[in-house]
Amino acid sequence: MKKSIFDTKQQQQDVSSKIVAGLERISQAFKVLLWEKAKSLGLSPIQIQILIFVAYHKTGYNNVSFLAKEFNVTKPTISDAIKVLERKGLITKDHSSEDSRSYSIFLSDKGKQMVAQTEDFANPLASQLESVSNGEKETLFKTLGNLIYQLNQQGILTVQRTCFACKFYTKDGTGHYCRLLERKLRHSDIRLDCDEFQEKA
Template sequence: MSAIFDAISEPVARRVTAGLAKIGLVLRSRAWKGAGTAGVTPTQGHALALLRDAPDGMRLAGLAKLLGISAPTASDMINALVAKGLVAKQPGPDRRSINLMLTPEGEASADRTREWPDFLADAVDTLPAGEQAGLLRGLVRVIRALQVNGDIPVQRMCVSCRFFRPYVHDDPVNPHHCAYVDAPFGDRHLRLNCGEHQLADPVEQEEHWQRFIAPTDAQLPQTR
């Protein structure tokens, strides 16, 4: 009988995409509402959030890349945030470079922008812990596919980091390892934007990615 539904149903990928699109519309709507209250645009709020996660500051080019906007657009946006007293420009590691840092007012504003998607976090929290971890793992795979296709800028995710070691522990809960903090972790700990992220070289990235998405029987954690 399921063949009837197979014939009349859209492909699962299309239905998932439609669901994500609906969530995206709500997120944009909430972001504009929150931005109006905070006195910044959604893109400015996103920039503040990224700088909040970079305690040592960021270069303009790096920020523009993460936001997926051009350097001139990013420069105009930063100048507006500087004028609002939310961002400060400081000398970078060389004479010609500028490091962008949040001011105390900027940190407070960045904290408020983090509250914009809380309604969605509350909805995700209704899922059992295992489903939340599975959803996070699935999102990591989708985001990486978009990155590989050049549809979105490279994000500072665990799976592209040189410190990531997938499936090196014989532990069903925490099979991966982070060499930066020298500790095991599981899918529920995967990060989409890590301040300590250091991009691995392409060969290492691909090797770790293949191990992450299709671990061999020997690599899979064994139940005890």
């Protein structure tokens, strides 16, 4: 029987198991930082995530269905979070789309101020990378990018706007090329969340 990656004896013999255990720790750190920020501002973690997402993504993404997929939660969870954000005056809704049941959300001025107060929650993670060399960061990013793409292909991560899944991406010898930007991409240029992304057929 295959040994569990959570078995500490297994971890000691297998670097892959240690990497998975390490990724779990990092995801815990992300959750803890988000919870601390949420508590200090009287919001829930998903409410903060929605506000920050809306601040940096195009209108077409800022609706209940898309946000539910983006954050891997149910539509009622997103609807409830949006209701609270609206009640607090942090967002407004636009019902002008053809489908009368759907709406897009926008940040109010108060919402933009809240984003400015919340979006630094992951800085303690980012600051840990400052002492890592560029070469090591590029290697880490390459591995993470490939891992994310593979998890997306397996249906585990639902929404990805990465070059590898984009219709404009093509291989260029051993490198990468974007047909939309009409330029070669170094590995560090590969995007994980691209505004121009269009899913390949």
